[in-house]
Amino acid sequence: MSLKELISVARGETPADLLLKNARIVNTFIGEIEQADVAIYGDRIAGVGNYGKAKEIIDLQGKFLAPGLINGHTHIESSMLHPARYAEAVVPRGTLAVVTDLHEIANVCGPEGIKFVTDLAQKLPLDMLFMAPSCVPATHLETSGAKISSKEVKKILAHPKIIGLGEMMNFPGVVSGDEEVLKKISASKGKVIDGHAPGLAGNELNAYLSAGILSDHESFCLWLPIIPIKDASLWWMTLVALIYFGKAILTLWSERLSTEGWSQFAQFRWQRLMLLSISDFIIEGALARVM
Numbered sequence: 001m002s003l004k005e006l007i008s009v010a011r012g013e014t015p016a017d018l019l020l021k022n023a024r025i026v027n028t029f030i031g032e033i034e035q036a037d038v039a040i041y042g043d044r045i046a047g048v049g050n051y052g053k054a055k056e057i058i059d060l061q062g063k064f065l066a067p068g069l070i071n072g073h074t075h076i077e078s079s080m081l082h083p084a085r086y087a088e089a090v091v092p093r094g095t096l097a098v099v100t101d102l103h104e105i106a107n108v109c110g111p112e113g114i115k116f117v118t119d120l121a122q123k124l125p126l127d128m129l130f131m132a133p134s135c136v137p138a139t140h141l142e143t144s145g146a147k148i149s150s151k152e153v154k155k156i157l158a159h160p161k162i163i164g165l166g167e168m169m170n171f172p173g174v175v176s177g178d179e180e181v182l183k184k185i186s187a188s189k190g191k192v193i194d195g196h197a198p199g200l201a202g203n204e205l206n207a208y209l210s211a212g213i214l215s216d217h218e219s220f221c222l223w224l225p226i227i228p229i230k231d232a233s234l235w236w237m238t239l240v241a242l243i244y245f246g247k248a249i250l251t252l253w254s255e256r257l258s259t260e261g262w263s264q265f266a267q268f269r270w271q272r273l274m275l276l277s278i279s280d281f282i283i284e285g286a287l288a289r290v291m
Protein backbone atom coordinates (compact mmCIF):
# COMPACT_ATOMS: atom_id res chain seq x y z
CA MET A 1 0.00 0.00 0.00
CA SER A 2 1.55 3.26 -1.11
CA LEU A 3 0.80 6.71 0.21
CA LYS A 4 -0.30 7.77 -3.29
CA GLU A 5 -2.89 4.96 -3.41
CA LEU A 6 -4.16 5.81 0.05
CA ILE A 7 -4.67 9.45 -0.96
CA SER A 8 -6.44 8.37 -4.13
CA VAL A 9 -8.84 6.18 -2.09
CA ALA A 10 -9.42 9.09 0.30
CA ARG A 11 -10.28 11.31 -2.69
CA GLY A 12 -12.82 8.73 -3.81
CA GLU A 13 -11.10 7.84 -7.09
CA THR A 14 -9.53 4.44 -6.34
CA PRO A 15 -11.95 1.88 -4.86
CA ALA A 16 -11.46 1.16 -1.15
CA ASP A 17 -10.79 -2.39 0.06
CA LEU A 18 -13.78 -2.20 2.33
CA LEU A 19 -16.58 0.33 2.49
CA LEU A 20 -18.85 0.58 5.52
CA LYS A 21 -21.95 2.32 4.14
CA ASN A 22 -24.68 4.16 6.05
CA ALA A 23 -23.07 4.17 9.47
CA ARG A 24 -24.02 6.38 12.36
CA ILE A 25 -20.55 7.45 13.40
CA VAL A 26 -19.82 8.56 16.95
CA ASN A 27 -17.66 11.61 16.38
CA THR A 28 -15.71 11.83 19.62
CA PHE A 29 -14.06 15.11 18.61
CA ILE A 30 -17.25 17.15 18.54
CA GLY A 31 -19.56 14.87 20.54
CA GLU A 32 -22.06 14.28 17.75
CA ILE A 33 -23.43 11.37 15.74
CA GLU A 34 -22.88 11.69 12.00
CA GLN A 35 -24.39 9.78 9.11
CA ALA A 36 -21.49 8.78 6.82
CA ASP A 37 -19.52 6.04 5.06
CA VAL A 38 -16.09 4.78 6.09
CA ALA A 39 -13.58 3.83 3.40
CA ILE A 40 -10.87 1.39 4.53
CA TYR A 41 -7.72 0.73 2.55
CA GLY A 42 -5.16 -1.79 3.73
CA ASP A 43 -4.98 -1.34 7.49
CA ARG A 44 -5.92 2.34 7.36
CA ILE A 45 -9.15 4.33 7.47
CA ALA A 46 -8.72 6.31 4.24
CA GLY A 47 -11.71 8.57 4.81
CA VAL A 48 -15.01 9.22 6.52
CA GLY A 49 -17.61 10.84 4.27
CA ASN A 50 -19.35 9.99 1.03
CA TYR A 51 -17.95 6.98 -0.82
CA GLY A 52 -19.34 4.63 -3.47
CA LYS A 53 -16.57 2.42 -4.88
CA ALA A 54 -15.04 -0.54 -3.03
CA LYS A 55 -14.02 -4.18 -3.46
CA GLU A 56 -16.34 -5.08 -0.62
CA ILE A 57 -19.30 -3.07 0.64
CA ILE A 58 -21.12 -3.64 3.92
CA ASP A 59 -24.35 -1.70 4.41
CA LEU A 60 -24.56 -0.97 8.14
CA GLN A 61 -28.14 0.34 7.78
CA GLY A 62 -27.73 3.02 10.42
CA LYS A 63 -25.82 0.97 12.97
CA PHE A 64 -23.46 2.87 15.28
CA LEU A 65 -19.75 2.91 14.55
CA ALA A 66 -17.43 4.17 17.28
CA PRO A 67 -13.69 4.26 17.87
CA GLY A 68 -12.41 1.51 20.15
CA LEU A 69 -12.73 2.46 23.80
CA ILE A 70 -9.65 2.81 25.97
CA ASN A 71 -9.91 2.05 29.67
CA GLY A 72 -7.40 4.57 30.97
CA HIS A 73 -7.00 3.06 34.41
CA THR A 74 -7.82 -0.36 35.76
CA HIS A 75 -6.37 -3.31 37.63
CA ILE A 76 -7.45 -6.25 35.50
CA GLU A 77 -6.77 -8.64 38.38
CA SER A 78 -9.79 -7.10 40.16
CA SER A 79 -11.95 -8.85 37.59
CA MET A 80 -10.70 -12.19 39.02
CA LEU A 81 -10.30 -13.34 35.42
CA HIS A 82 -7.37 -14.73 33.48
CA PRO A 83 -6.21 -11.97 31.06
CA ALA A 84 -7.52 -13.97 28.07
CA ARG A 85 -10.98 -14.30 29.67
CA TYR A 86 -10.86 -10.59 30.53
CA ALA A 87 -10.21 -9.77 26.86
CA GLU A 88 -13.03 -12.10 25.85
CA ALA A 89 -15.40 -10.15 28.11
CA VAL A 90 -14.45 -6.57 27.20
CA VAL A 91 -13.46 -6.67 23.51
CA PRO A 92 -16.95 -7.57 22.17
CA ARG A 93 -18.27 -4.62 24.21
CA GLY A 94 -15.97 -2.13 22.51
CA THR A 95 -12.97 -1.84 24.82
CA LEU A 96 -9.93 -2.41 22.64
CA ALA A 97 -7.22 -1.09 24.95
CA VAL A 98 -6.61 -0.99 28.68
CA VAL A 99 -4.01 0.74 30.78
CA THR A 100 -3.65 -1.53 33.75
CA ASP A 101 -1.61 -1.05 36.90
CA LEU A 102 -0.53 -4.54 37.94
CA HIS A 103 -0.58 -3.62 41.59
CA GLU A 104 -2.66 -6.52 42.79
CA ILE A 105 -0.88 -9.44 41.14
CA ALA A 106 2.43 -7.84 42.13
CA ASN A 107 1.22 -7.58 45.70
CA VAL A 108 0.76 -11.35 45.74
CA CYS A 109 3.37 -12.71 43.31
CA GLY A 110 5.87 -9.85 42.83
CA PRO A 111 7.76 -9.38 39.51
CA GLU A 112 6.88 -12.96 38.44
CA GLY A 113 3.19 -12.03 38.46
CA ILE A 114 3.91 -8.98 36.32
CA LYS A 115 5.85 -11.12 33.83
CA PHE A 116 2.99 -13.61 33.68
CA VAL A 117 0.51 -10.93 32.57
CA THR A 118 2.85 -9.00 30.25
CA ASP A 119 3.85 -12.23 28.45
CA LEU A 120 0.24 -13.25 27.99
CA ALA A 121 -0.78 -9.81 26.74
CA GLN A 122 1.29 -10.21 23.56
CA LYS A 123 -1.12 -12.86 22.32
CA LEU A 124 -4.43 -11.13 23.02
CA PRO A 125 -6.72 -9.14 20.69
CA LEU A 126 -6.81 -6.49 23.42
CA ASP A 127 -4.12 -3.83 23.49
CA MET A 128 -2.75 -3.96 27.02
CA LEU A 129 -0.49 -1.23 28.32
CA PHE A 130 0.91 -1.50 31.82
CA MET A 131 1.89 0.70 34.70
CA ALA A 132 4.63 -0.48 37.03
CA PRO A 133 3.14 -0.82 40.51
CA SER A 134 4.57 1.91 42.70
CA CYS A 135 3.43 0.74 46.13
CA VAL A 136 3.83 -2.95 46.80
CA PRO A 137 2.71 -3.43 49.50
CA ALA A 138 0.27 -0.52 49.62
CA THR A 139 1.09 0.22 53.25
CA HIS A 140 3.56 -1.15 55.79
CA LEU A 141 0.54 -2.45 57.74
CA GLU A 142 -0.17 -4.99 55.03
CA THR A 143 0.92 -8.64 55.01
CA SER A 144 1.70 -8.90 51.32
CA GLY A 145 3.13 -11.75 49.29
CA ALA A 146 5.85 -9.54 47.84
CA LYS A 147 7.68 -6.27 48.18
CA ILE A 148 8.82 -4.29 45.16
CA SER A 149 11.82 -2.05 45.69
CA SER A 150 12.90 0.93 43.59
CA LYS A 151 15.52 -1.29 41.93
CA GLU A 152 12.83 -3.72 40.82
CA VAL A 153 10.59 -0.85 39.65
CA LYS A 154 13.48 0.31 37.45
CA LYS A 155 13.77 -3.15 35.89
CA ILE A 156 10.01 -3.42 35.36
CA LEU A 157 9.93 0.00 33.67
CA ALA A 158 12.38 -1.22 31.03
CA HIS A 159 9.68 -3.42 29.47
CA PRO A 160 8.37 -1.73 26.28
CA LYS A 161 4.73 -2.26 27.26
CA ILE A 162 5.20 -0.62 30.67
CA ILE A 163 4.36 3.00 29.96
CA GLY A 164 4.75 4.51 33.40
CA LEU A 165 4.53 4.32 37.16
CA GLY A 166 1.18 3.26 38.60
CA GLU A 167 -0.77 5.31 41.07
CA MET A 168 1.59 6.65 43.71
CA MET A 169 -0.47 5.80 46.78
CA ASN A 170 2.29 6.59 49.19
CA PHE A 171 1.59 10.31 48.98
CA PRO A 172 2.90 10.96 52.51
CA GLY A 173 6.15 9.38 51.28
CA VAL A 174 6.27 11.74 48.30
CA VAL A 175 5.46 14.81 50.37
CA SER A 176 8.02 13.97 53.07
CA GLY A 177 10.70 13.07 50.50
CA ASP A 178 11.05 9.36 51.36
CA GLU A 179 14.20 8.23 49.60
CA GLU A 180 12.86 4.93 48.26
CA VAL A 181 9.71 6.62 46.93
CA LEU A 182 11.75 9.34 45.21
CA LYS A 183 13.97 6.71 43.57
CA LYS A 184 10.88 5.10 42.05
CA ILE A 185 9.74 8.48 40.74
CA SER A 186 13.19 9.30 39.33
CA ALA A 187 13.30 5.90 37.59
CA SER A 188 10.06 6.84 35.81
CA LYS A 189 11.37 10.11 34.39
CA GLY A 190 10.01 10.68 30.88
CA LYS A 191 7.11 8.28 31.46
CA VAL A 192 3.64 8.84 32.85
CA ILE A 193 3.33 8.87 36.65
CA ASP A 194 -0.19 8.33 37.96
CA GLY A 195 -1.38 9.75 41.24
CA HIS A 196 -3.50 8.61 44.14
CA ALA A 197 -3.80 11.25 46.83
CA PRO A 198 -7.19 11.48 48.54
CA GLY A 199 -7.82 14.82 50.16
CA LEU A 200 -4.40 16.29 49.50
CA ALA A 201 -4.52 20.08 49.34
CA GLY A 202 -2.51 23.27 49.74
CA ASN A 203 1.27 23.04 49.91
CA GLU A 204 1.15 19.28 50.39
CA LEU A 205 -0.60 19.03 47.04
CA ASN A 206 2.02 21.34 45.54
CA ALA A 207 4.74 19.06 46.89
CA TYR A 208 3.03 16.04 45.35
CA LEU A 209 2.66 17.79 41.98
CA SER A 210 6.23 19.01 41.95
CA ALA A 211 7.37 15.37 41.92
CA GLY A 212 5.92 15.10 38.39
CA ILE A 213 2.67 13.34 39.30
CA LEU A 214 -0.01 14.88 37.15
CA SER A 215 -3.17 12.85 37.75
CA ASP A 216 -5.26 11.65 40.67
CA HIS A 217 -8.08 9.18 40.34
CA GLU A 218 -9.08 9.75 43.96
CA SER A 219 -10.51 13.22 43.38
CA PHE A 220 -14.17 13.19 44.22
CA CYS A 221 -15.08 16.83 44.09
CA LEU A 222 -13.76 19.90 42.38
CA TRP A 223 -13.52 22.25 45.32
CA LEU A 224 -11.79 20.10 47.98
CA PRO A 225 -8.24 20.51 46.67
CA ILE A 226 -8.58 24.29 46.64
CA ILE A 227 -9.70 24.83 50.24
CA PRO A 228 -6.79 25.50 52.61
CA ILE A 229 -6.75 22.28 54.66
CA LYS A 230 -3.41 21.44 56.20
CA ASP A 231 -3.95 18.15 58.02
CA ALA A 232 -6.32 15.32 58.81
CA SER A 233 -8.08 17.17 61.62
CA LEU A 234 -11.32 15.80 63.00
CA TRP A 235 -13.53 18.25 61.13
CA TRP A 236 -11.77 17.38 57.92
CA MET A 237 -12.41 13.66 58.43
CA THR A 238 -16.06 14.42 59.23
CA LEU A 239 -16.39 16.54 56.13
CA VAL A 240 -14.91 13.84 53.92
CA ALA A 241 -17.17 11.21 55.52
CA LEU A 242 -20.21 13.39 54.78
CA ILE A 243 -19.11 13.86 51.19
CA TYR A 244 -18.69 10.11 50.71
CA PHE A 245 -22.07 9.53 52.33
CA GLY A 246 -23.69 12.07 49.99
CA LYS A 247 -21.94 10.52 47.01
CA ALA A 248 -23.19 7.06 48.00
CA ILE A 249 -26.77 8.35 48.38
CA LEU A 250 -26.70 9.89 44.91
CA THR A 251 -25.19 6.75 43.36
CA LEU A 252 -27.81 4.49 44.89
CA TRP A 253 -30.68 6.85 44.05
CA SER A 254 -29.68 7.05 40.44
CA GLU A 255 -29.17 3.25 40.24
CA ARG A 256 -32.51 2.60 41.86
CA LEU A 257 -34.40 5.16 39.82
CA SER A 258 -33.00 3.95 36.52
CA THR A 259 -33.91 0.32 37.21
CA GLU A 260 -37.17 0.56 39.15
CA GLY A 261 -38.57 4.06 38.75
CA TRP A 262 -40.01 6.49 41.30
CA SER A 263 -42.56 4.04 42.77
CA GLN A 264 -39.80 2.03 44.49
CA PHE A 265 -38.18 5.14 45.87
CA ALA A 266 -39.30 4.45 49.44
CA GLN A 267 -37.63 1.05 49.59
CA PHE A 268 -34.23 2.52 49.93
CA ARG A 269 -31.55 0.09 51.14
CA TRP A 270 -30.07 1.91 54.08
CA GLN A 271 -27.81 -0.92 55.15
CA ARG A 272 -26.18 -1.08 51.76
CA LEU A 273 -25.86 2.66 51.66
CA MET A 274 -24.15 2.78 55.04
CA LEU A 275 -21.80 -0.02 54.10
CA LEU A 276 -20.90 1.56 50.76
CA SER A 277 -20.33 4.93 52.29
CA ILE A 278 -18.33 3.76 55.30
CA SER A 279 -16.15 1.31 53.40
CA ASP A 280 -15.49 3.89 50.68
CA PHE A 281 -14.44 6.37 53.32
CA ILE A 282 -12.29 4.03 55.35
CA ILE A 283 -10.49 2.46 52.41
CA GLU A 284 -9.88 5.60 50.38
CA GLY A 285 -9.44 8.18 53.09
CA ALA A 286 -8.51 6.99 56.53
CA LEU A 287 -6.25 4.08 55.55
CA ALA A 288 -4.29 6.28 53.18
CA ARG A 289 -3.79 8.79 55.99
CA VAL A 290 -2.14 6.27 58.32
CA MET A 291 0.28 4.97 55.69
Ligand SMILES: [Zn+2]
Binding pocket: 073, 074, 075, 101, 167, 217
Ligand atom coordinates in the same frame (compact mmCIF):
# COMPACT_ATOMS: atom_id res chain seq x y z
ZN1 LIG B 1 -6.41 2.10 40.77
